[in-house]
Amino acid sequence: MGWHLRVGRRRRLLWQEYLFGYLFILPWLAGFFLWTLGPMLASFVLTFTQWDVLTSPQWAGLENWRRLVQDPLVGVSLLNTAYYTFIGGPLHLLVALSAALALNLPVRGIRVYRTVYYLPTITPVVASTLLWMWIFNPDFGLLNYFLNLLGLPGRRWLFDPVWAKPALIIMSLWGFGNQMVIFLAGLQGIPAELYEAAAIDGAGRWQRFWHVTVPMLTPVIFFNLIVGFIASFQVFTIAFIATGGGPQNSTLFAMLYLYRNAFEYFRMGYGATLAWVLFAIILLFTLLQFRTAGRWVYYEGQIK
Numbered sequence: 001m002g003w004h005l006r007v008g009r010r011r012r013l014l015w016q017e018y019l020f021g022y023l024f025i026l027p028w029l030a031g032f033f034l035w036t037l038g039p040m041l042a043s044f045v046l047t048f049t050q051w052d053v054l055t056s057p058q059w060a061g062l063e064n065w066r067r068l069v070q071d072p073l074v075g076v077s078l079l080n081t082a083y084y085t086f087i088g089g090p091l092h093l094l095v096a097l098s099a100a101l102a103l104n105l106p107v108r109g110i111r112v113y114r115t116v117y118y119l120p121t122i123t124p125v126v127a128s129t130l131l132w133m134w135i136f137n138p139d140f141g142l143l144n145y146f147l148n149l150l151g152l153p154g155r156r157w158l159f160d161p162v163w164a165k166p167a168l169i170i171m172s173l174w175g176f177g178n179q180m181v182i183f184l185a186g187l188q189g190i191p192a193e194l195y196e197a198a199a200i201d202g203a204g205r206w207q208r209f210w211h212v213t214v215p216m217l218t219p220v221i222f223f224n225l226i227v228g229f230i231a232s233f234q235v236f237t238i239a240f241i242a243t244g245g246g247p248q249n250s251t252l253f254a255m256l257y258l259y260r261n262a263f264e265y266f267r268m269g270y271g272a273t274l275a276w277v278l279f280a281i282i283l284l285f286t287l288l289q290f291r292t293a294g295r296w297v298y299y300e301g302q303i304k
Contacts, residue, residue: 046272053266064273074274076249077257078281080165084253085232088169092228093221096176100183114184121177129241132171133158158243161250168251171238179224186220187213218297226289233282254278 022029047064051057068074103114120128135142136157144154157167190213198208214221236255239245245252245260258278262271 043272043275046269047276049269051268053268057269060269064270067270068273068277073249073252073257074277077252077254080250080252081233081235081254083165084169084172084235085229088172089225089228089232091169092173092176092232093179093224095173096179096224097183097221099176099180100187103180103184104187117180118177121175123175125175125237126241128174129171129238132167132174132238133242136167159247161248164243164247164250168235168238168242171242172232172235179228182220182224183217186217190216215298216300219299222289222293222297226286229285229289230282233278233285 046057048059048061049057050060050063099117103110103117107113138144138154138156138159141157143157147154155163157163194212194216195208198212203211234255235253236259239251239253239256240259243251245256254274255278258271258274261267261274
């Protein structure tokens, strides 16, 4: 009898914990269902409609999906996005890691340097994009001025279909601060004893970096890789301001083409279809990165 009473009391306490737990996260749950899951489901329904915002949505079946397959600009926008992601993403990661390594050195005034290197990240994107547009100006821009001083020919940069995407990638490198801070936190979490043991074994600076720093930093690299790739797939602001998708659609990224269809051409149903395609691509690449993470990501304390 006493055993049954103890079990019943334990169950009541467990249910009370569940109840209080859900009560604490109720505001988040309400926000998720109202402002995230609800709009997502509504946007999926819109993919089967024709809606110009001004009138009621009209059922269109698979028309938006058929149009997507036949639209040549969809392929152009996805290729431009892939170029920006798979070239700019790793470069962004490399610059952030290099800056973190430099700012992890025990030098005088290091906090000032860390603040200075992080400042561009909190600069409004519109302001920094306008600054870079002046730097890349082919007539009086700072970059062409320095190239001419070195005896090198200037480029038309944002006005050249060949150089427009590389110019936008260079722009994006300006805001590496968030990834740099995460890398810096990871570097400071590596035990100093590992470096001391490697030095005793005769490991040089490069060997210590490759065999100690990189393996211990792989979880941070993995996190920054995931976040960076997701952000790169959704590039919009700098292209919208600097080039508007030109020249010759060379910077027409997927998010920009989605925006044009939904909010300029008032084709909300087609815009929702493009959004779901982009969501599926991002989800696929994210799952692929998680699938392959076990081969190269090392977590301290795990047994292999």
